[in-house]
Amino acid sequence: MKQAYAHIKLLRPWQWTKNVLVFAALLFSEHIFDVHLVLQTVAAFLLFCLLSSSVYVMNDILDIDNDRNHPVKKNRPLPSGRISISTGWAIFAILAGGTLLNIFWLSRELFYVSLIYFVKQIAYSLGLKKVVVLDVLLLSFGFLLRVIAGALVINVEISSWLIICTFFLALFLSLCKRRNELTSLENNASEHRQVLAEYSPYLLDQMVSVVTASAVISYAMYTLSQQTIEKFGTTNLIYTVPFVVYGIFRYLYLVHKQHKGGAPEMTLLTDIPLISDIILWIVAAGLIIYL
Numbered sequence: 261m262k263q264a265y266a267h268i269k270l271l272r273p274w275q276w277t278k279n280v281l282v283f284a285a286l287l288f289s290e291h292i293f294d295v296h297l298v299l300q301t302v303a304a305f306l307l308f309c310l311l312s313s314s315v316y317v318m319n320d321i322l323d324i325d326n327d328r329n330h331p332v333k334k335n336r337p338l339p340s341g342r343i344s345i346s347t348g349w350a351i352f353a354i355l356a357g358g359t360l361l362n363i364f365w366l367s368r369e370l371f372y373v374s375l376i377y378f379v380k381q382i383a384y385s386l387g388l389k390k391v392v393v394l395d396v397l398l399l400s401f402g403f404l405l406r407v408i409a410g411a412l413v414i415n416v417e418i419s420s421w422l423i424i425c426t427f428f429l430a431l432f433l434s435l436c437k438r439r440n441e442l443t444s445l446e447n448n449a450s451e452h453r454q455v456l457a458e459y460s461p462y463l464l465d466q467m468v469s470v471v472t473a474s475a476v477i478s479y480a481m482y483t484l485s486q487q488t489i490e491k492f493g494t495t496n497l498i499y500t501v502p503f504v505v506y507g508i509f510r511y512l513y514l515v516h517k518q519h520k521g522g523a524p525e526m527t528l529l530t531d532i533p534l535i536s537d538i539i540l541w542i543v544a545a546g547l548i549i550y551l
Contacts, residue, residue: 266337270320270351271313275525279308281403281426285411285418287542290492290549297414304370304413307363308406311374314355315381321348322385326453330445369412377405392458396434403430421482428475432508433524435471436515439464440522472508479504496548503541510534 282305291297320327320338324345327333337343356378364371380398389395407426411418442456442464482488483497510533515521520531528534 263342266342267351270317270337270343270348271355272316273309273313274529275312275316276309277525277528278403279305279312279406281406282308282410282413284407284422284426285416286414287546288419288422288549289411289414289416291414291416292546292550300366300413301410303366304363304409307359307366308374308377308409310355310359311363311378312381314352314359315378315385317348317352317355318382319385321345321352367413369415370409373405373409373412377402377409380405390454392455395455396431396438399434399437400427400430403427403433419482419487421478421485421488424478425475425482428471428478432468432471432475432511433521435464435468436511436521437524439468440515440520444519444522468512472512475508476501476505492549494548497545500541500544500548503537503544507534507537507541510537 283301286292286297286301320336323333324338327336327339330339333339338345338348360371360374360378363374380401384395384398388398404423404427407422408418438456438459439461441453442459443461445456480498480501483501484495488497489495510531511521511527514527514531514534520527528538
């Protein structure tokens with residue numbers, strides 16, 4: 261039983277929440293009640309979860325020495341020795357190969373985006389994660405590819421505003437993650453992640469300030485753009501802006517006062533006020549778009 265749990269933990273299923281972005285195009289294209297497109301999106305979501313898990317396995321193998329020096333990551337299946345490196349490589353190869361084949365069968369367009377995501381993640385793990393600023397940009401690009409994948413699998417046009425909003429929000433989360441790693445690990449930060457030696461809390465706070473303002477403004481402009489108003493036939497999306505502002509401010513509070521943010525997926529799943537805000541935003545946006 262313990263060994264089975266170790267294999268499940270190796271896949272990091274709690275990080276699958278990131279792939280919920282695949283559903284963004286379905287919601288904002290007004291196809292949420294189209295059963296066929298919903299099933300297509302669900303399939304894309306599940307396959308992206310498996311593909312991202314394969315990358316997590318590879319990343320854990322490559323980072324095994326650094327993870328052994330981390331107070332939390334040292335308990336992962338590979339650094340702790342519960343799963344061998346050879347078994348890890350076998351899981352990676354089977355999972356990545358099988359998932360990419362199924363994505364190719366589901367949608368050629370989705371396959372190309374998934375392949376870009378897969379290659380990007382490999383390049384990131386092999387060395388690009390050590391390049392200051394580029395590391396957080398690449399993390400954000402991964403979120404963006406999920407949104408694009410969701411649009412391609414159901415063959416709908418994706419709003420440029422949605423792309424911009426997603427990018428800034430993803431960059432916000434990535435920068436907060438780096439800040440948490442830097443402040444929580446203190447003098448040992450660069451031993452765990454080499455690029456952290458190039459950052460400082462002040463520098464990251466400056467970047468977060470810029471991105472925070474950009475995320476809020478870009479979302480507000482999206483709700484007021486002529487393209488959005490013509491598409492949905494309403495100006496009422498502007499009333500969802502307070503939910504976005506509260507969510508970002510709440511996350512900043514958790515990062516600065518609760519010292520969270522190192523694992524955004526866990527923060528988004530465990531903080532009740534933040535979960536409530538996200539649900540309210542989805543409900544409000546859904547009612548405005550569809551009613």
